[in-house]
Amino acid sequence: MIKTVTQILSVPLILTSLVLPVTAAELAAGKEKAGMCATCHGIDGIAKAPNAPNLAGTNAFYITEQLKAFRSGARQHQQMSIIASGLSDEDIADLAAWYSAIKVTATMPAVE
């Protein structure tokens, strides 16, 4: 059955309301664990490898979903599949807390 627009749009709102506040302990653990991601994604979430995406300020829900997808094999990538296979649910939660908490600002290019 085709979902109505309202049903589809309500999903992110429900998920957002389920996100728990991040604790200082999670942030500290996330920062430490992000050491294993830093070569490619940067400790600050600004990618250092040209083929890796920025993670700074990315929604924790999205980071969590993608890491679990790499871990389960639903999403595949030569490097990330191996890295995610070693992560526990707690590791993923800590890493998502760290990278999502980084504040980013965007400056658009000047275009007439």
Ligand code: HEC
């Ligand atoms: C060796 C380099 C490398 C390391 C180390 C690495 N990643 Fe990645 N990561 C990548 C690349 C490359 C991609 C893009 C995958 C693709 O093209 O599908 C990626 C994708 C991701 C994505 C999906 C982002 C998106 O926009 O969909 C997340 C989340 C992620 N990495 C988190 C992590 C975390 C957390 C760690 C540390 C535990 C880590 N990565 C370590 C290279 C790396």
